[in-house]
Amino acid sequence: MxxxxGSKKAVRKIARRTAINTARRSRVxxxxxxxxxxxSAGDAAAAKDAFVKAQSELMRAVTKGVxxxxxxxxxxxxxxxxxxxxxxx
Incomplete structure (x- = not known):
């Protein structure tokens, strides 16, 4: 406990950061x-578009330290x- x-403040900060990181991980x-x-649908155009978005989101998670x-x-x-x-x- x-x-x-200072330790009480650290607990609050960690809780905030955990919530943010969880949301980012979920988004990825x-x-x-x-x-x-x-x-799996076999749609090449949609897959390429989804790949670009997924890559962007993954690299954003990397820069944020998630x-x-x-x-x-x-x-x-x-x-x-x-x-x-x-x-x-």
């Missing part, structure tokens, strides 16, 4: 889900590979 005023997952749906840089890059790379595979088929 927080006793000092939403864009990833939209990409998967476009991919996702590690390597994790973001790995996910974008895998999404792009899926998009290329769909385009080739």
């Amino acid at each position: 927080a006793n000092t005023p 997952r939403t864009f990833l889900r939209k990409f998967d749906e476009a991919l 996702v590690h840089k390597n994790t973001g890059s790995r996910k974008v790379s895998r999404l792009h590979a899926q998009l290329k595979k769909m385009a080739a088929a």
